[in-house]
Amino acid sequence: MERIDDPSPPPNKLFLGIDVGGTNVKLGLVDWQGVMQCKGSTATPPLKTPGNIFRFAMEFASLQLEGLGCAHGDLAGVGLAVPGVLDTRDFILREVVNLPGWYGEPLLQILSETSKLPSAVVNDANSAAYAEHGLRELGDKSLALVTLGTGIGCGVVIGGDPHGGDHGCAGELGHIAVRFDRDAIECTCGSRGHLESYAGSAGVIARMRDALAACPNDSVPAGLRDPELTPRDIAKEAAGGFEPAQRIIDETAQYVGQAVGMLGQVIDPAVVLLGGAMTFGGARSVTGQRFLEVVRETVKRTTLVQVGGNIVIEFASLGNDAGVLGAAMVAKQAYRS
Ligand SMILES: [Zn+2]
Structure with missing residues (x-):
């Protein structure tokens, strides 16, 4: 390479x-x-x-x-x-x-x-x-790879080298706070309001269930009534036009965008990539592309122009x-x- x-x-x-x-x-x-x-x-x-x-x-x-x-x-x-x-x-x-x-x-x-x-x-x-x-x-440029799945991981390359940090925790993006209200969801680590609690797969599914509970029963698509509900089901129904499912995906993208914005503001990387099973279809689907677009917009909205205007945010390639x-x-x- x-x-x-x-x-x-x-x-x-x-x-x-x-x-x-x-x-x-x-x-x-x-x-x-x-x-x-x-x-x-x-x-x-x-x-x-x-x-x-x-x-x-x-x-x-x-x-x-x-x-x-x-x-x-x-x-x-x-x-x-x-x-x-x-x-x-x-x-x-x-x-x-x-x-x-x-x-x-x-x-x-x-x-x-x-x-x-x-x-x-x-x-x-x-x-x-x-x-x-x-x-x-990318030579000596910096990059972060955010992996979205059950948990949220993030690998960081700074100046061309993998960066582990002094305690092995550099880039632990899943444990960045994106909600600061008192009743923010408790994370698996014990703190509250962390990205993983809202945008990890369990968090996304829990938010979808809360949204469905507020919907008239006969409006809920059959694909979302499954007790084994998955983010893939949510992406499918969003693509089919079920607005509450699209709203959950947009919110997820906003949470991810907030965290990527914070990361961007700290290390100012050239490239941020989003990968993992939970990119809502990724580059191959309209829902995935919209997810990426909302992440980009949120990063732009929450960072300095020089940061948000220059970071290239794409889907990862290597799987x-x-x-x-x-x-x-x-x-x-x-x-x-
Ligand atoms: Zn946490």
Whole structure:
């Protein structure tokens, strides 16, 4: 991906990206230009510990190198993306859910000892942001990637490098307050009024249910009566013209826009990307495009002209591959340093 400052890249070097989540481990071999040459995944639970997962990843890399007709020496580095609060000085997870046995482990040390290669560890949100940054060839410009789903994550690349912060919490946009009234909804973290409580999927669904309770019963579309209501159902009915559903999506975009505006005002990034399952159809749908437009308008309305008028706000491009790609790219950084 770094085509500009790599005039003569080693032709055969490959980097292994490992993206570990509570359910799946995603793996990929990525070449010097940032192109994924092969990828795979496995379930996390049977492997459980960092050591087991890293050994599995190295076996995966070995097999894939043979399949690609490459020598084992062509593997030049290994990068790991992990969820949770990553101490970026000691590369230890200080907070993590759904990965028992990972808390407090010296991840960089275990990865280096297992791979015997230049290694790097990065938070998964920052890894994905770094991959999107590389794809756009942004050089030393800054970028934030906001991932909207059950939770709201945000990875930050400042001056061309992933930025974890001094406590591993840089860019925790889900826990920025967007409501300050006394009865603002309580967040999973215990504070009130945070973005995640209003624009995370549970918050969106709860607000939709409140709005439906105020509607005449016979006006509620069948698709919104499902006890397993999802943001996708809300997007579908909004596209079908059900005004209360559109209002919930517009409000969600305003909350996201408020938080992106605050982020913009603090780090003044060149680009902010919105990704994740809950972008209401994204670029492919009219509802998704309107969502993006309302986010942009809100950012403009709530920030200085130089900030709101210049930030490029778009949908993310890389989807599920972003974490693996970014992990491989930080491995390349480790190899070069
Ligand atoms: Zn919170």
